[in-house]
Amino acid sequence: MLTSNDIAKQRFDHAAFGGYKSDEVDAFLNEVANSFEELEEQNAVLLKKLEVLAEKLEEYRSDEESLRSALLGAQKLGDSVVRESKAKAELIIREANVKAERLIAGAHDQVEKEKLVYVRLQKDVASFKSKLLATYKQHLELISSLPDQINKEKAQAAAEKASESATAKEPEPTEEKQEAVSEEEAQATDFTARPEPKEGDYAEHDYEEPAPKAAKDSLPHRDTEEIVKKSPYADEYYEDFSDDEEGHGDGAPSSSNKKKSKFGTLKFGAGYDLKRE
Structure with a gap:
């Protein structure tokens, strides 16, 4: 490949007859050399630009690969995040359901325990009430038996005292003392023969204590x-x-x-x- 320097140094032999003028040929060669030199310079510039473009293209290609790998990584990461999120959501829901079931079961157990405690308290109250009523009835029976014993003792004491006084003062007891002793004995017999009160009698009928008859002689x-x-x-x-x-x-x-x-x-x-x- 010719260069501009080769064109400028090119020389021709002189012809004997009818040749070209040397001055015109030299001028043309100089012009061609200059044009060729400009073309070489432009070609060099274009080559440099081509090299730069090729380097940029390589960079873009490398960036494209990195971008593609980054895109794929982001897509994979997104998929994994979605999967993990779904798995965690399912786990949280499952744990919440288990915890709710435990709380409900515990609440049911507590309710059953409270019911048992309530039933036991009802039984204790009923037992205490029955025992208290039984004790109260026993006390009432004891109190109601006191007048019977007192009247019996009074009747016996009156009879003994009447018999002693009759023996000491008169050979036979007077009619008035006999009536008093008979009344006391009848009253004592009436209280002794009275049937014991049954369960429920105190709740249905009020107890009225009979007024004891006054004895003739005070005890x-x-x-x-x-x-x-x-x-x-x-x-x-x-x-x-x-x-x-x-x-x-x-x-x-x-x-x-x-x-x-x-x-x-x-x-x-x-x-x-x-x-x-």
Whole structure:
């Protein structure tokens, strides 16, 4: 390939006849050399540009690969994130369902326990109520039996005293004392023969204590204390008791030898008089 320098140095031989003028040929060669030199320079510039473009193309190709790999990685990451999110959501829902079932089961168990406690409390209350009613009825029976014993003791004491006084004063008892003794014995027999109260009688009918008939002769206050002494609740009412009654020829108990009640003087019995209040 010719260069501009080869064209400028090219020389021709002189012809003998009819040749070209040397000056014109040299001028043309110079012009051709200059044009060829410009073309070479342009070609060099184009080559440089082509090299730059080729480098850029390689860069773009490498970037394209990286972008493609990045896109694929992002797509894979997105898919994995979606899968993990779905798996976590399913796990959370499953755990929430299990926890809810446990809470519901625990609530049901607690309700059943509370029901059992409620039933047991009802049974305890019913048992306590029945025991309390039974105790109350026993106390009522004990209280209702006190007048019977007192009247019986009064009748016996009146009969004994009437018989003693009749024996000491008269050979035969008077009609008035016989009537009094008969009334006392009839009253004692009536209270003794009375049937014991059954369960439920106190709830349906109010108990009315019959008024005891007054005896002709008053009995000493010791009779009531003898009855209370025989009661199983005597220890709860008395603090101290002494049976020593020496020095009393008339048989009446002294005030120092009587039992002292924790609740004060008993306001009932043969020795109690309402007029003293």
